Amino acid sequence: MTFAVTFIGVLLLIIIWLVLDFRLGRKKHHSQMKNCETPMLHGQLDIYPHGPELFADYFKEIKEAKLHIHILFYIIKNDKFSHTFLKLLKEKAKEGVEVRLLLDRIGGIRLKKHSINELREAGVHFSYCNRVKLPYLFYSAQVRNHRKITIIDGKIGYLGGYNIGKEYINEDPKLSPWRDYHLKLLGEGATFLQSEFLIDWRENTSEDLLNHSKYFPEVSKGLIRHQLMPTEAVTLEKKYLGLLQMAKESIIIGTPYFIPSKPLFQELRAVLKRGVQLAIVVPYTSDHVLVQEASHRYLKTLLREGAKVFQFKNGFYHAKTIVIDDKLCDIGTANFDKRSLFLNKEINCYIYNPEFIERLKAVLQKDIEDSRPLTLKELTKPNLFRSVKEGIAGIFSYFL
Incomplete structure (x- = not known):
């Protein structure tokens, strides 16, 4: 009987803590938010609904990068395709290209520590984002960085639903073929993605690169009108x-x-x-x-x-x-x-x-x-x- 009462009491305390943690964390989060929507931008846009075609183009552009590669993903798996992706980033860093990789802390939980160490040893700047942290542990565990964006040399941007893992290139029997929509942006949209990446990078590393002009080259305007909204x-x-x-x-x-x-x-x-x-x-x-x-x-x-x-x-x-x-x-x-x-x-x-x-x-x-x-x-x-x-x-x- 004593055990049952103790168990129920502990359970109630946990529930109360979870509710308070979530409500207070959400209140603080909401108080810090501001609407952010770009003016009308102009650029060239392409859409990729198939993973193999997307990543063929994506890897090609990364291989041709000359200055900097900035990547944020929600998920990077621990599989052959993911290892190929990470190997490419290491190769570019060794060539002297600045490579920065942000990964959501919970979405990227399958990425092994030794893989991160290898990235850093090769010169890749790596950081997790949206770590679980005090004082609102439960709430912060729910707030994930679900953005999937890449910016290459400040001129080429990618944005959409694909992450890095074998299912995204149709190698998971249960979920194949994987159907998703991913955009490739040239022009002003790529510039905005760059600024958003660097905001997230600053928030999670304390390194402020937003005022460095080398990350914001001049871009040509295209004909497709669009807006971006984080x-x-x-x-x-x-x-x-x-x-x-x-x-x-x-x-x-x-x-x-x-x-x-x-x-x-x-x-x-x-x-x-x-x-x-x-x-x-x-x-x-x-x-x-x-x-x-x-x-x-x-x-x-x-x-x-x-x-x-x-x-x-x-x-x-x-x-x-x-x-x-x-x-x-x-x-x-x-x-x-x-x-x-x-x-x-x-x-x-x-x-x-x-x-x-x-x-x-x-x-x-x-x-x-x-x-x-x-x-x-x-x-x-x-x-x-x-x-x-x-x-x-x-x-x-x-x-x-």
Whole structure:
């Protein structure tokens, strides 16, 4: 009896600590946030929906780098493909190119210490970012740097959903082929990515390179109008609400995890009521526990009110995009879920070029053709096991 009382008491204390830690950490985080959105930028943009093609181009540009390579990833695995990537960075550093690599502390947990030591010995400047730290241990463990950006010689930028690991080049049997969208940016967008990388670098290393002109060469302007917006805490929700409210004809959302906030969910319902067509593309196969079940409560209502939902079946769908009225598209690192909305550091690119939007829509159309429509009947068919999972997912949806 004494043991049971002690156990319950300790458990209650842990729960109280977790709640207080999270709420106080979130309050402090929100108090430090400012909206940051670029003016209209001009550049040349390309999209890569296939990992092998992306990394063939990506490795080629790294090999041709002359001055500096700045990279931030959420995940680097401990596999053959990751070792090839790290070897390339070491080779460039030995050539005299400045190489800086930032890696999220939890997302990059599989990278071995000896690999980091080898990077540093070769001259690569390495740092983890978003470490778990006092006084808010639980909250800081949830706030991840989910940005995946690279800047080469200050002129070439990459941004999108791909990380470094074998699944991203279709070598994981369960999740192959991996479907994602990644951008290559030339022009003013690359300059902004450089500044954002150096802000994150300063925050985690105390090395301030933002005023060094050598990292900001002159770049030629392209024809594609776009904006870049880094977000964290609550800033992404406000941006997405604005996008949905401007829609007059159609919205397409592509996301691996569909767990909207209450205001976004209500706005999606309002969109349908005013006659806007809504299509949502999500994976058929899940890569995380409970994320599909967490989406069901929202998808049931949206299907009932006229939305169309497509489950991608040709591999795993990890792309993050929103298309509004064929006039604007969003491609970036943020998922349409509460973790990206309220916790993670993300960065998205909003593109206003009709030709590029048509190109993206062709990619999306292929993905819809490779999908199966999800029906309301499937989600409302009695299934006790699924209902239990949906209930659990609802409780933990903020952290999935």
